[in-house]
Amino acid sequence: MRRLILAVDLGATNLRLGVFDIEKSRFVARAVQRTNVSQGPEAISSQIVEAARHVLGEAKFAIQEIEGVGVVAPGPLDLKRGGIVRSVNIPYDFVPVKEPLEEKLKKPVYFMHDAKASAMAEYMFGAGKTIGTEYLVFITISTGIGGGIVDGGRLVIGVDGNAGEIGCITVDYRGKMRCGCGSYGHWQAYASGAAIPRYVKHLVEEEGLRFEQDSPLVKATQNLASLSADKLYQSARTDPTAMKIVEELATINAAGVANVINAVNPEVVTLGGSIVLNNLDLTIDKIAPRMNNFLRVRAPTLLPTPLGGDIGIYGAVASALSQKT
Numbered sequence: 276m277r278r279l280i281l282a283v284d285l286g287a288t289n290l291r292l293g294v295f296d297i298e299k300s301r302f303v304a305r306a307v308q309r310t311n312v313s314q315g316p317e318a319i320s321s322q323i324v325e326a327a328r329h330v331l332g333e334a335k336f337a338i339q340e341i342e343g344v345g346v347v348a349p350g351p352l353d354l355k356r357g358g359i360v361r362s363v364n365i366p367y368d369f370v371p372v373k374e375p376l377e378e379k380l381k382k383p384v385y386f387m388h389d390a391k392a393s394a395m396a397e398y399m400f401g402a403g404k405t406i407g408t409e410y411l412v413f414i415t416i417s418t419g420i421g422g423g424i425v426d427g428g429r430l431v432i433g434v435d436g437n438a439g440e441i442g443c444i445t446v447d448y449r450g451k452m453r454c455g456c457g458s459y460g461h462w463q464a465y466a467s468g469a470a471i472p473r474y475v476k477h478l479v480e481e482e483g484l485r486f487e488q489d490s491p492l493v494k495a496t497q498n499l500a501s502l503s504a505d506k507l508y509q510s511a512r513t514d515p516t517a518m519k520i521v522e523e524l525a526t527i528n529a530a531g532v533a534n535v536i537n538a539v540n541p542e543v544v545t546l547g548g549s550i551v552l553n554n555l556d557l558t559i560d561k562i563a564p565r566m567n568n569f570l571r572v573r574a575p576t577l578l579p580t581p582l583g584g585d586i587g588i589y590g591a592v593a594s595a596l597s598q599k600t
């Protein structure tokens with residue numbers, strides 16, 4: 276009999292599932308669908324159960340082979356109640372996850388914050404394994420900015436389970452940019468995918484930034500009306516003003532990354548998330564040299580996560596393997 280983990284990466288946009296073979300240390304089945312966030316909080320767990328039964332049935336896995344279910348989701352989480360609390364892109368006060376899944380799948384469910392689980396995945400399957408370190412930080416720069424810290428092979432949790440909320444590190448104490456959390460001057464209020472259009476607007480309206488007359492970015496976005504982080508990074512190679520903004524963002528990211536490094540003294544820092552993974556030359560290559568200006572402790576190895584876009588689903592596996600007895 277095989278030893279399998281059912282892995283569930285519950286995102287606000289996509290629901291990813293995987294069946295992971297513990298002995299082979301690889302996925303033996305995968306599935307992805309859009310997350311149903313429009314039909315009430317209970318519909319989300321029902322969708323997971325249905326998708327899980329489908330992926331297990333299609334690949335003809337016996338339910339006895341499943342040793343546990345690892346589930347990761349964007350925070351904030353209430354781990355005592357086993358659900359998601361008022362997450363930015365999931366419009367409900369509370370989404371129950373652990374209890375309905377345990378009830379319907381009749382398996383233990385190991386629930387964890389997605390970015391923290393990704394740090395565990397990095398340790399167990401990614402850079403932790405290839406480089407052989409027990410001291411690492413994983414940072415994702417995507418719609419939001421988040422991360423997780425592994426110190427001496429253990430995830431840093433904090434008294435309430437909220438350690439690693441690094442997107443809310445202050446990079447500008449006089450900051451005018453408002454974070455999704457309500458505070459001002461936080462890292463993700465400038466450099467996250469959700470914030471970048473607002474930040475560019477701020478630079479133009481409040482700080483006198485001017486684009487060239489034939490700016491490809493201004494043309495491609497109907498006078499910045501449809502500006503997105505993707506379009507900014509895409510245009511940077513042909514638009515000098517877009518490049519200036521990208522370099523400013525690299526400095527902000529370097530300050531954020533360096534703050535974490537100064538606090539934690541890791542051996543390796545890996546970066547992931549769509550903004551980084553789609554633009555390595557404009558993100559990591561520009562962050563690395565700028566970072567040194569802010570560092571007090573030894574510079575760690577900085578690299579893109581070797582797990583790429585799969586780090587979330589590996590995180591679900593890590594959630595189960597690190598918590599199950």
Ligand SMILES: [Zn+2]
Nearest residue numbers: 443454456461
């Ligand atoms: Zn914040």
